[in-house]
Amino acid sequence: MAASVKDQVVEIIAEQAVLEVADISLEASLEDLGIDSLGLVESIFAIEEAFDISVPFNANDPKDSVFDVSSVASVIAAVEGLVAEQKV
Amino acid sequence: MNRVVITGQGTINALANSAADTFEAFREGRCGIGPLDIRDVDRLAIQIGGQVRGYDPQQEFNRQEIALYDRFTQFTLHAAREAISQSGLVFQGELAAQAGVILGTSGGGLNTQDENYRAVYEEGKNRVHPFVVPKLMNNAAASHVSMNYNLKGPSFTVATACASSNHAMGQAFNFIRSGMAKVMVTGGSESMLCFGGVKAWEGLRVMSKDACRPFCANRNGMVQGEGAAVFVMEDYAFAKARGAEILAEVVGFAMTSDASDIVMPSRQGAARAISGAMKDARVNPSEVGYINAHGTGTTANDKTECAAVSDAFGAHADNLMISSTKSMHGHVIGGTGAIELLACIMALKDGVVAPTIGYEEPDPECALDVVPNEARDAKLDVVLSNAFAFGGLNAVLALRRV
Numbered sequence: 001m002a003a004s005v006k007d008q009v010v011e012i013i014a015e016q017a018v019l020e021v022a023d024i025s026l027e028a029s030l031e032d033l034g035i036d037s038l039g040l041v042e043s044i045f046a047i048e049e050a051f052d053i054s055v056p057f058n059a060n061d062p063k064d065s066v067f068d069v070s071s072v073a074s075v076i077a078a079v080e081g082l083v084a085e086q087k088v
Numbered sequence: 089m090n091r092v093v094i095t096g097q098g099t100i101n102a103l104a105n106s107a108a109d110t111f112e113a114f115r116e117g118r119c120g121i122g123p124l125d126i127r128d129v130d131r132l133a134i135q136i137g138g139q140v141r142g143y144d145p146q147q148e149f150n151r152q153e154i155a156l157y158d159r160f161t162q163f164t165l166h167a168a169r170e171a172i173s174q175s176g177l178v179f180q181g182e183l184a185a186q187a188g189v190i191l192g193t194s195g196g197g198l199n200t201q202d203e204n205y206r207a208v209y210e211e212g213k214n215r216v217h218p219f220v221v222p223k224l225m226n227n228a229a230a231s232h233v234s235m236n237y238n239l240k241g242p243s244f245t246v247a248t249a250c251a252s253s254n255h256a257m258g259q260a261f262n263f264i265r266s267g268m269a270k271v272m273v274t275g276g277s278e279s280m281l282c283f284g285g286v287k288a289w290e291g292l293r294v295m296s297k298d299a300c301r302p303f304c305a306n307r308n309g310m311v312q313g314e315g316a317a318v319f320v321m322e323d324y325a326f327a328k329a330r331g332a333e334i335l336a337e338v339v340g341f342a343m344t345s346d347a348s349d350i351v352m353p354s355r356q357g358a359a360r361a362i363s364g365a366m367k368d369a370r371v372n373p374s375e376v377g378y379i380n381a382h383g384t385g386t387t388a389n390d391k392t393e394c395a396a397v398s399d400a401f402g403a404h405a406d407n408l409m410i411s412s413t414k415s416m417h418g419h420v421i422g423g424t425g426a427i428e429l430l431a432c433i434m435a436l437k438d439g440v441v442a443p444t445i446g447y448e449e450p451d452p453e454c455a456l457d458v459v460p461n462e463a464r465d466a467k468l469d470v471v472l473s474n475a476f477a478f479g480g481l482n483a484v485l486a487l488r489r490v
Binding site: 037038040044046054057058059060061 | 093131291292293294296308309350351352386387388
């Protein structure tokens, strides 16, 4: 894979937030970046398509989902974990 | 303005294939949700639903009819037969011209679409059955009801997602109230439990993988159902004159639009519809004893709905009962309001309030009497039925005991 997981995830989030990649802080929450609930499920869909993985996420209880969406960094870590787990 | 009453009811849903058996299931708090039995279910992340079981179309329709009737139309005709037969009406001459049919559905003939897209895209076929269009169109069910029963007055189909049936029944009510029609057959139907239908819902990530637990702290989403319910509404004076059995009176209806978000519900939009229905019915909030909730089991709907009920009723919100029968039959999308109206009629006529089943722990954001797990006896005068659709379109009906 050419781009790192981190770069690709940041790119997806930036596109969803309509921001430049450089403006995406890893500590920011998706909410801080202006991504609402629809934007979140769309981002997760884009992540699934980009990495060909399945992301366990229920919009009814984001906090309880295994997939931690509390910050950009946590999303990156979760995707890295899923890639390692599912792309063997 | 004419008074409007219900003189016939019919249904098929995950719980039963008649109104009487559905009432029994409501009283027992039975769950009709279980593993889906549909093609390619192994490719779905969501594998449960409120599916109609033990239903054989060949027992009800001949080969030519089945060629024309999508599953949502079959469900409608099944329910219409029960309702119209109960009403005792035969539509001829002048009455036929003054009788129409307004039904709700969100997806129409989705099984027909699914099967035929599969044939041309997946199987590479270049030919489809000649009746695909008349079978899948959203108004197919309403048209077949009109043809089967000679209903020659105002007839059409309403598609407002999860509020379709309530919008349809609200129109039927107002047609009779205003004198545009004497009798209206109304309700709704949905049959979205096919691979494409469930796959589309999966995408939103609001579906539960285990159960529909409305108002419960650990609820985790909605469960889709299928089925239909159909009612006969008629002018009170006409019903009275012919000695018909009156099941309930429809006294009010209101619809509002949130004008805000395509999926997130609005507390204000819902509250305005609830208050509007009471105002239209000229009932005082304190007269309302039961609300059949929209109660989808999603985090967003249930807390917003409870807040809206509190806004509309003030302190009386703590005295009334509110339950979601979706916990039993699933969310029947465009047909759901019609199936849920059955619970309203049962509450008024039989004095039994259907429960919210699967209820495990209270949610402080849904701190109302949700009639957990067990049906309750109560003498009620006025009840409401809520429906709040994606797209922010809300429709609430008010019924009174006769």
